[in-house]
Amino acid sequence: MQQPLILDNKTNGKVVDVLKNYLHSGSRLSVISAYFSIYTFAELKKELSAVDSFRLILTNPVFVEKSKESAVRKEPDFTGSEYEIRLRNEMKQAAVAKECASWFRKKGEVKAFRHENLAQPRSISLECGEDSLNINGTVDFTPDGLGIVPSDRTDSNVCMFGQEATRAFVRQFDFFWNNGDVAADIKDKLLERLEVLYKENSPEFIYFVTLYNVFYQYLDELSEDAVIKSKTGIRDTLIWKKLYKFQKDGVIGAIDKIEKYNGCIIADSVGLGKTFEALAIIKYYQLRNDRVLVICPKRLRDNWIIYTMNDTRNIFAGDRFNYDVLNHTDLNRYTGTSGGINLATLNWSGYDLVVIDESHNFRNNNPVRGKVTRYERLMDDIIKAGVPTKVLMLSATPVNSRMTDIKNQIAFITEGNSTALAKVGLPNIDVVLQKAQKSYNSWLKNSDEMRTTDTFVEMMDVDYFKLLDTLTIARSRKHIQKYYNMAEIGAFPKRNKPVNCYPPIDTEDEFPPISEINKCIKHLTLGLYAPLSYVLPEKRAVYDSRYDMALHDGTSIFKQADREQSLIGLIRVDLLKRMESSIYSFLLTVERITAAVKRQIASIDAHEGEYNPDLNIAEVDPDDTDLGDLLLGKKIKILLQDLDLIRFRQDLERDLEQLETILAAARRVTPERDCKMHELKSRMEQKIEHPYNGGNRKIIVFTAFADTANYLYDNLSLPLLERGVYSAVVSGSAGNRSTLPVSREDAKIIRISDLNTVLTLFSPVSKECHKVFPDMKYEIDVIFATDCISEGQNLQDCDCLVNYDIHWNPVRIIQRFGRIDRIGSRNSCVQLVNFWPMKDLDEYINLCRRVQGRMVLLDVSATGEENIISENDRKEMQDLAYRRRQLEELRDEVVDLEDVNGGISITDLTFNDFKTDLMGYLKDHREELAKAPDGMYAAALIDDSIKDTVEPGVIFTLRQVRGAVQTREQNPLYPYYLMYVTQSGNVKLTYLHARQILDMYKKVCAGQNAVLKDLVAQFDRETCNGHDMKAYSALLEKTISILEEKKQETGIKSLFSKGGTQLQKNGYAGSEDFELVSFLVLRRECA
Secondary structure: OOOOEEEOOEOOEOHHHHHHHHOOOOOEEEEEEOOEOHHHHHHOHHHHHHOOEEEEEEOOOOOOOOOHHHOOOOOOOOOOOHHHHHHHOOOOHHHHHHHHHHHHHHHEEEEEEOOOOOOOOOEEEEEEOEOOEEEEOOOOEOHHHHOOOOOOOOOOEEEEEOHHHHHHHHHHHHHHHHOOOOEEEOHHHHHHHHHHHHOOOOHHHHHHHHHHHHOHHHHHHHOHHHHOOHHHOHHHOHHHHHOOHHHHHHHHHHHHHHHHHOEEEEOOOOOOOHHHHHHHHHHHHHOOOOOEEEEEOHHHHHHHHHHHOOOOOOOOHHHOOOOEEEEHHHHHOOOOEEOOEEOOOOOOOOOOEEEEEOHHHHOOOOOEOOEOOHHHHHHHHHHHOOOOOEEEEEOOOOOOOOHHHHHHHHHHHHOOOOOOOHHHOOOOHHHHHHHHHHHHHHHHOOOOOOOOHHHHHHHOOHHHHHHHHHHEEOOOHHHHHHHOOHHHHOOOOEEOOOEEEOOOOEOOOOOOOHHHHHHHHHHOOOHHHOHHHHEOHHHHHHHHHHHOEEEOOOOEEEOHHHHHHHHHHHHHHHHHHHHHHOHHHHHHHHHHHHHHHHHHHHHHHHOOOOOOOOOOHHHOOOOOOOOHHHEEOOOOOEEHHHEOHHHHHHHHHHHHHHHHHHHHHHHOOOHHHEHHHHHHHHHHHHHHHOOOOOOOOOEEEEOOOHHHHHHHHHHHHHHHHHOOOOEEEEOOOOOOEEOOOOOOOHHHOOOOOOHHHHHHHHOOOOOOHHHHOOOOOOOOOEEEEOHHHOOOOOOOOOOEEEEOOOOOOHHHHHHHHOOOOOOOOOOOEEEEEEEOOOOOHHHHHHHHHHHHOOOOOOEOOOOOOOEOOOOHHHHHHHOHHHHHHHHHHHHHOOOOHHHOOOOOOHHHOOOHHHHHHHHHHHHHHHHHHHHOOOOEEEEEEOOHHHOOOOOOEEEEEEEEOOOOOOOOOOOOOOOEEEEEEEOOOOEEEOHHHHHHHHHHHHHHHOOOOOOOHHHHHHHHHHHOOOOOOHHHHHHHHHHHHHHHHHHHHHHHHHHOOOOOOOOOOOOOOOHHHEEEEEEEEEEOOOO
16 A cells, blocks of 8 residues: 655645556546646546546536626636646647537536535545545646646645545545535536637627726726616606717716716817717716806807706706806906806805816916916815815817826816826826826927827827826717717718818909018017016016016016017917908908007107106006006006107107008908908809708808908898898807898897807707797808807808818817718718918918017926916917928818827827727627636638738737736736737737727727638638647747837836836746737638
8 A cells, every 4th residue: 555645746746647647547536626727638638538437526616606796707717827827828728628628528527516615625536446546635626736837836735545545535525416505517517618718709709808808997987887877867868868879978988987086078079069968967967966067168158058948949948957157257257247146155165066168278277476367266166165076077179289288177177186096006197297298299309200199109108098098088080980880870971172262362462462461560579569678777677576477486487578578479470360361350450559559659759758756666556547648558567757768669660660551551452352252252152052962051151350250241241142141240259240031029039149049040950940949931041250159069050161261270170160060960061161371381381480579488397388378379389380281181181180180189099999899799798708718719801991001910918917017118908918910920019009909900800790710710720720829829929028028128218207117126027927818810811
């Protein structure tokens, strides 16, 4: 009789060696183990095939009925533990599982404990006459439990030999086996699981298996029932029923973020209905008895107010919306009323939810001396004060020209606490944004060819992506078309190629060229607007102390004299832009400046020689009206006697001479000689006579200036009326006007002074005019408008938009076009018409630069993340060169906001597209995905439409399970790594391009929901039915090797960046520290 052995699977012998020596024909094997692995079968295949029978009891209660609440992520897949990564990475899983299942059907039986048991027995009993044995202790029927692979397990097993030693353990096993209260038969379910391991899969299923793993931590937010409290009744509301599917998904996502992080930014592209999404969110919180405040630009106030009114125009009257609405400008007011709200007595701190429309208007938080800014008022009196306040922000452009544009908007959500998101792995938001801005600045220095989204993503720190993914919802037009059923939503209209017009200014060609006028503008000193530059040297100190601003605890000083020089640059730019808009607008501005210069010269002449030694600017009350003309300026007061009046007057006189020359030339261009206006008239007549969409005569003419809008209306409304076309002008500042015939009786109801009324009559279908004015027979077909309606309006009845002047920021052009280019439009196509100042954009931009002059900027921080001068025009001038290519692009086609050349959109930086895709699939396939084991694969066919961009190869999805913990670097999907390697072994895309790989995954797999049998057959021939996977495991090894190199490279880079991680003492992860989650074999065609 052999003596008992102690087996520790290390120095004192291994269980696997004993089994190999004693398992043979005629043996009966009975095993009690916590786990089972197909790789144990693979190692003992020869021996196990010889035994007469095999019985297995799993002590973990797998496959046994559980309550839904206790359901785990995945059922066991029998592919082993972390110690079997090397075996799994050999990629023979399918072949091994198939053979194991066949063996089980012939010789195996398996049961599992019904209940969890802390005292879990483990044993292997072999019945074979005198060769019988029992192994008892910590043994598991897995590669690590038998000593097949190295592990950190501390095993202690006793192996006893002979029938006598084995008999008692077999009786114990039989007791468990035969007791139905203890163990349940799970053979059929085990075979089902093994079948999952070896069955062929469709490409689409593997795509979603990959998404399920990668986004597993976000599954809660991808479930409508997990986010929305159904007892609120939100699904029964009119607003909810009005939403498209993609809008409902946006609402669910936003509510989830608001609940988790206290706020959200909805950054959907232009024309996707952010207002309706916000209304649904408002209704959800109102059903929970929360008090809601909406803060919006004044021009959009009526858009929000209407839904709170008992009014025929309110299509959601049945929902009884009840929220307060304030204008952005109301944040500067402490008294008076706003829409019936008494600002003096309003409880500013009593709101549970604040909705900020066009939140990008708060992207700057510039200090103003002695004054509380709108930003500060909103932050301190509404968000921070009183009850806890959640924040919802709406903006199509939360990130404009700087990555840090979003910083101050995020601060509303975090109440200015830069560590508020530490729990989601973002220890300091400020550091994240500073690093992002530096990366962005470096990216901008690239050549045009290298300034792509791909290079941007590679250069950008992963935490910036995570920040955006955490707090924003961003969907684009392409996103909607790709991930939603357009048949249910309604198509977007086709965008016709833009019509570009380059008319001269004067039909008589007597007005000087723009370059000549530009020279005159450049030579203007405009000293009237920079009086501090004329202050006598001995008086400068007192003015500096009075008007200069100390910033950042006095470490920086912003001088008022520098601000004035910047203002001069803006005035020059404004003159040029007005001349570009219309000769009339330009004329009015020059007349105003000329009149102001004349008044100032007259004031100097009236008080020349006067000097009062008792007057000191330090003691002057700015509001003192008794000083009269002795003071110059409105906000910045300067005593005339403190100025170098000789030099000041000389500059004013020189300016007056130049201005009068320009005036004389401009006055000669009467409306009859206005070539640009005649071109517009001709284009409008052509469109009216030959509509793009059967009988649609509607046109919107956009201009940046109210003067131009009114000028066009005054001169074109009558010719239009003669053609039976009713027109209107809306400019925000001046009163609305229209040629629409409204009787005295109808005027009581139809108020042209009301912006919403005009727009309802202009776009009667989208605005549901039949509900508002059911008896109205006429409608407006042409609107001359400023940008007061360029945001937040649905005017999709119209199919033609004219940019009478080109905004220097292409984003504004696209926003304008978004009024008519909208989802669900009744028009099959839409047309954009652009009026350009000249054909050569380079020449025009050079003119703009020269006229701009010196515009002093002050970097408040070392990163350049803030500038004290916040005027939009100044920023646009800085960006002119950057915008040139974007403007050129708009000559040839209308692009989406996210596709503007050289621009970066949030939709490029988040994974919302794929989460949405997964959310839809989970509704019908959640259980299948939960049961999907690691290591699954599919063979996919590369469609002809993408064959030029996708090469044959493999997309590997890996999970890091061991190794250095701080290795997230640039990988937003950590601990998952996506790698695309070609058949020749070239790693074409790494985890740094995770979004691009997922997009390619989607393109390849979309619609391929069946197994491609020909491709699978070819794959089986190449791999001997999965037994010879050397070629693919070699690709995997190379992929992991490249991955390690990339990780080390980016890890070293992080050492030299603020907030960077340290290199790990244990080095970088090894090949066995990554396990294969899934792989997709890409093929062009069957050989």
